[in-house]
Amino acid sequence: MILEEKEIKGLLEGIIAENPGKEMTVGASANETGSTRFANNAITTNGVYNRLDLYVEVTKGKKRGIAVVNELSPEKIREAVGRADALADVAPENAELMPSLGPQAYPQVPPLYFPGTAEFSPGQRAEAIISVIEKAKKQSTGAAGFFETGSYSTAGLNSKGLYYYLKATRSYYSNTLRSEGGSGWASAEEEDVGKMATGELADRALKKTLDSRSPKSLAPGKYTVILEPAAVADMVWFMLYNFAAREADEGRSFLSLGEGKNRLGEKLVSPDVTIYSDPTFPENPAFPVGEDGLPLKKTVWVEKGVVKNLIYTRFWAEKKGREPVPFPPNIIMEGANHTLEDVVKSTKKGILVSRFWYIRDLNPMILLLTGLTRDGVFLIENGKVSHPVNNFRFNESPVNVLRNVEMMSRAVRAVGGETGQSAVVPALRVKEFNFASVSDAV
Amino acid sequence: MKELAELALDTAKSRGASYADIRICRYRNQYIFGRDKRIETTADTEDAGFGIRAVVNGAWGFASSYRLEKAEVQRIAALAVDVARASSRLLRQPVELVPEPAYQDHWQSPIQKNPFKIPMEKKIDLILKINEEMLKVDGIKVATAYLNFNEMWKYFVSTEGSFIEQDLMFTNPNFTAVAVGAGDSQTRSIQVPPEQKGYELIESIDWVEKARKTAEEAVEKLKAKEGTAGKKDLILMPSHLCLTIHESIGHATELDRALGWEADMAGTTFVTPDKLGTLKYGSPLMNIVGDKLLSGALGTAGYDDDGVKSRRFFIIKEGIFVGYQTTRELARFVKEKESTGCAYADSWSSFPLQRMPNVWLKPGDKPLTLDQLISDTEDGLLFDGMGSFSIDQQRYNFQFGGDAVWEIKNGKVGDMVKNVAYQSKTTDFWGSLDAVCSQEHWENWGVFGCGKGEPMQPARMGHGSAPARFRRVNIISGGGKL
Numbered sequence: 074m075i076l077e078e079k080e081i082k083g084l085l086e087g088i089i090a091e092n093p094g095k096e097m098t099v100g101a102s103a104n105e106t107g108s109t110r111f112a113n114n115a116i117t118t119n120g121v122y123n124r125l126d127l128y129v130e131v132t133k134g135k136k137r138g139i140a141v142v143n144e145l146s147p148e149k150i151r152e153a154v155g156r157a158d159a160l161a162d163v164a165p166e167n168a169e170l171m172p173s174l175g176p177q178a179y180p181q182v183p184p185l186y187f188p189g190t191a192e193f194s195p196g197q198r199a200e201a202i203i204s205v206i207e208k209a210k211k212q213s214t215g216a217a218g219f220f221e222t223g224s225y226s227t228a229g230l231n232s233k234g235l236y237y238y239l240k241a242t243r244s245y246y247s248n249t250l251r252s253e254g255g256s257g258w259a260s261a262e263e264e265d266v267g268k269m270a271t272g273e274l275a276d277r278a279l280k281k282t283l284d285s286r287s288p289k290s291l292a293p294g295k296y297t298v299i300l301e302p303a304a305v306a307d308m309v310w311f312m313l314y315n316f317a318a319r320e321a322d323e324g325r326s327f328l329s330l331g332e333g334k335n336r337l338g339e340k341l342v343s344p345d346v347t348i349y350s351d352p353t354f355p356e357n358p359a360f361p362v363g364e365d366g367l368p369l370k371k372t373v374w375v376e377k378g379v380v381k382n383l384i385y386t387r388f389w390a391e392k393k394g395r396e397p398v399p400f401p402p403n404i405i406m407e408g409a410n411h412t413l414e415d416v417v418k419s420t421k422k423g424i425l426v427s428r429f430w431y432i433r434d435l436n437p438m439i440l441l442l443t444g445l446t447r448d449g450v451f452l453i454e455n456g457k458v459s460h461p462v463n464n465f466r467f468n469e470s471p472v473n474v475l476r477n478v479e480m481m482s483r484a485v486r487a488v489g490g491e492t493g494q495s496a497v498v499p500a501l502r503v504k505e506f507n508f509a510s511v512s513d514a515v
Numbered sequence: 516m517k518e519l520a521e522l523a524l525d526t527a528k529s530r531g532a533s534y535a536d537i538r539i540c541r542y543r544n545q546y547i548f549g550r551d552k553r554i555e556t557t558a559d560t561e562d563a564g565f566g567i568r569a570v571v572n573g574a575w576g577f578a579s580s581y582r583l584e585k586a587e588v589q590r591i592a593a594l595a596v597d598v599a600r601a602s603s604r605l606l607r608q609p610v611e612l613v614p615e616p617a618y619q620d621h622w623q624s625p626i627q628k629n630p631f632k633i634p635m636e637k638k639i640d641l642i643l644k645i646n647e648e649m650l651k652v653d654g655i656k657v658a659t660a661y662l663n664f665n666e667m668w669k670y671f672v673s674t675e676g677s678f679i680e681q682d683l684m685f686t687n688p689n690f691t692a693v694a695v696g697a698g699d700s701q702t703r704s705i706q707v708p709p710e711q712k713g714y715e716l717i718e719s720i721d722w723v724e725k726a727r728k729t730a731e732e733a734v735e736k737l738k739a740k741e742g743t744a745g746k747k748d749l750i751l752m753p754s755h756l757c758l759t760i761h762e763s764i765g766h767a768t769e770l771d772r773a774l775g776w777e778a779d780m781a782g783t784t785f786v787t788p789d790k791l792g793t794l795k796y797g798s799p800l801m802n803i804v805g806d807k808l809l810s811g812a813l814g815t816a817g818y819d820d821d822g823v824k825s826r827r828f829f830i831i832k833e834g835i836f837v838g839y840q841t842t843r844e845l846a847r848f849v850k851e852k853e854s855t856g857c858a859y860a861d862s863w864s865s866f867p868l869q870r871m872p873n874v875w876l877k878p879g880d881k882p883l884t885l886d887q888l889i890s891d892t893e894d895g896l897l898f899d900g901m902g903s904f905s906i907d908q909q910r911y912n913f914q915f916g917g918d919a920v921w922e923i924k925n926g927k928v929g930d931m932v933k934n935v936a937y938q939s940k941t942t943d944f945w946g947s948l949d950a951v952c953s954q955e956h957w958e959n960w961g962v963f964g965c966g967k968g969e970p971m972q973p974a975r976m977g978h979g980s981a982p983a984r985f986r987r988v989n990i991i992s993g994g995g996k997l
Contacts, residue, residue: 106970107598108969108970109602110779110969111605112774112775112776112777112778112779113607113774113775113776114607115605115606115607115608116574116602116604116605116606117575117776118575118577118602118866119574119575119576119577119598119599119601119602120576120577120578120579120595120598120866121577121578121579121594121595121598122578122579122864122865123564123579123580123581123582123864124564124581124864125581126562137557138557138558138559139556139557139558139559140558140559140560140561141558141559141560141561141562142560142561142562143561143562143563143564143581144563144581153561156559157559159635160557160558160559160635161557163557163634163635163636163639164554164557164639165553165554165639165643167553167554167555168553169553169555194601195576195597195598195601195602196601198601199601199602199604199605202605203604203605206605215775215778217775217776217777217778217779218779219779219780219969219970221969221970247779247780247969248779249778249779251775251778251783258779323656323657323695323700324656324695324696324698324700325656325657325693325695325700326700327997329698329700331698430782430907430908431905431906431907431908432905433903433904433905434903435903435914435916435934435936435993436934436993436994436995437700438698438699438700438997439995439996439997440997441993441995443903443905443914443936444905445905445907445908445912447782447907447908464907464912466905466907466912466914466938468914468991468993470997472997509914509938509991510912510914510938510989511912512907512911512912513785513907513909513911513912513940514782514785514907514908514909514910514911514912515909
């Protein structure tokens with residue numbers, strides 16, 4: 074079960090009060106999650122999970138120790154404080170350690186907690202899955218998937234008075250429908266399980282699996298592609314994973330310009346591309362708390378193709394005379410007033426990519442990534458889906474993807490198939506996307 | 516503890532469970548991270564709780580909690596039964612567990628020195644010393660390091676009468692040098708594998724010497740020429756082959772994938788059950804063992820999380836696929852009468868999955884040294900350590916880079932090259948294996964953080980091998996400008 078604010082605040086205040094004069098940060102998080110897995114049109118596993126963590130950080134000047142336990146007895150809490158204290162004693166001074174922050178003001182974010190999601194039962198998950206499996210069986214396909222619902226709370230308090238408490242729910246649903254020679258996938262994340270359209274997600278996966286049967290061979294090479302939002306989400310997240318200012322300044326990133334300079338302010342990608350993060354964004358709200366308890370605000374990363382912000386840790390920001398910019402809690406990429414169907418219709422020849430899989434860095438200095446297509450790849454000819462084709466491995470950079478954008482759909486919330494992270498992104502038509510080899514996988 | 520475990524199982528049984536087990540676990544983790552002669556993190560983490568599995572009407576239910584108290588144990592046991600009952604509405608085939616004797620046993624990792632009893636100052640000193648040694652090398656701009664120690668205590672009790680207690684210990688060191696210059700940056704890590712050992716692993720290494728050599732190689736890599744695309748013979752060192760075995764054999768021969776149980780996330784496999792005993796996976800030199808017994812390897816244990824006693828079995832024999840990794844639930848789907856002991860849960864709070872044991876390549880039968888193998892190679896590349904890695908969801912198409920790669924020309928190791936990877940299809944690649952060095956070159960490597968399942972569970976497993984050669988493999992270049 075999760076911890077309510079009164080309970081958690083009292084607990085954290087008690088720990089600070091019991092250790093007067095000590096510079097400390099304490100935090101607690103708890104969750105109760107239920108998840109059901111299914112495969113081959115039957116439930117395989119079903120479980121309920123309760124977890125708790127108590128985090129204790131003791132700072133002595135430029136020295137710090139951290140201990141985490143998952144019991145809340147007074148003895149165990151004292152043990153955790155003692156461990157963190159002892160670690161701070163033996164730790165050498167860390168010149169980059171930043172002092173604790175004082176109280177912060179956090180932006181008001183849209184509701185993140187929905188009782189119906191917190192109380193969603195194994196039986197309710199089973200009901201939804203039964204409907205999906207009935208759809209799958211009617212078309213002689215096999216459904217596999219995962220449905221998770223849960224609630225969690227987290228709080229932090231330090232001896233300088235910084236305090237936050239957050240309570241949220243999350244539901245995540247993913248399904249893969251497989252047919253003879255075809256495969257389709259769809260997934261979604263919602264704070265309110267009432268918005269989780271499992272039937273619609275099953276229909277999407279069903280259409281993909283039926284349409285992707287009997288793919289024709291297509292050779293690797295550079296092609297115009299239409300990346301569906303799930304594929305775009307992965308590309309944009311991978312770019313932002315590598316948006317750290319320090320790595321750029323140290324000459325270790327695709328954003329490095331040498332001699333301690335970076336690409337901040339440079340036109341990096343197409344002028345049609347604007348990417349930002351914002352925990353208050355209604356379609357994809359997020360916790361507004363970042364590094365060391367810093368508030369997360371709307372941050373524009375790329376505006377009309379120009380790099381507007383990089384991630385600055387507190388230390389690096391101070392060293393460079395800038396404000397810290399924490400890691401993004403979500404991604405919003407502006408789209409255009411088109412549907413995905415419009416994008417397909419206006420494409421003379423191209424390849425429609427449903428999602429990506431197993432993406433890894435190949436060369437971080439040019440942000441070259443490798444990965445594969447999965448669950449539906451289709452040739453588009455004269456504005457229509459012509460036929461399914463084989464899967465491919467790509468060796469390509471998200472920077473090139475965003476440079477070569479030709480057309481966008483409206484932005485929608487999607488979950489990256491590889492990253493598993495939500496983003497509000499459009500589908501993109503991109504020229505000269507590099508498929509390096511063919512995969513026989515279905 | 517025994518009393519609480521029995522209470523859980525009695526509760527589950529009285530509510531209708533035909534089978535139940537409980538795992539009570541306590542984990543401790545110590546993590547020290549340093550960068551550039553500074554210690555950034557000293558952390559000590561503890562995590563304890565229990566998870567109960569129950570079978571009702573032929574379906575699994577699972578529930579877990581961190582509160583190890585009598586009333587909570589009863590509540591969670593009842594919840595596991597309720598969850599199983601909800602699942603049984605959508606049952607295709609009832610859960611049937613292949614037989615396994617009941618055991619009352621205690622097993623522990625054969626460690627010599629408990630890392631948690633080694634003073635923290637000593638570990639900090641080591642990190643700082645290695646940082647310092649790396650930064651002495653001209654061209655090294657960043658040196659990072661961590662030491663990670665994991666202690667795992669598990670108590671498994673089942674309604675079939677098993678009472679199994681296990682103590683496992685893992686040591687994972689990592690030291691990396693980063694060279695920066697001329698618009699490029701390259702890394703090189705000290706090649707020491709994580710193992711199921713104590714602090715004796717740390718004390719067995721001359722770290723300072725390795726730190727200097729590794730840092731020099733990072734600079735060499737920075738200055739190296741770009742690798743070029745084409746076909747080359749490959750000599751893969753055990754530190755590298757580890758991940759290739761893991762991805763192209765280990766995951767491909769998991770029975771849950773073959774049955775479609777992981778289709779939604781991790782994927783399926785080209786190694787379908789109809790190929791058991793007939794699929795030509797690779798050359799006759801290829802002998803792959805699944806193994807939970809190998810001393811010091813990351814996947815070794817006394818028993819798995821089904822309570823199955825550890826064993827060793829062939830996965831591939833003389834190039835032919837002969838056996839899947841299984842659990843008590845899965846074994847019957849390939850008509851096996853017993854499990855190969857591959858059930859594992861990353862936490863007390865997780866449902867056990869079929870996870871990879873140690874999967875390793877047997878050394879060659881005939882005497883063959885690394886020097887002999889190199890001198891017998893005209894036009895090749897030698898890969899050491901792990902780099903970029905990616906494979907499709909059915910384990911056909913893969914692409915792997917290395918931590919360091921050298922040219923081999925006319926039987927000699929030549930210059931280092933950078934930004935190269937090899938790309939192949941699993942059976943083509945293993946079919947091109949034409950030499951494996953002999954036993955004296957066999958090394959016990961492993962993967963410390965392999966993810967599988969929904970929700971994702973990390974696991975560790977060993978992948979040992981001797982250096983091996985693969986003929987005419989496709990090389991790709993990852994160089995270029997932005």
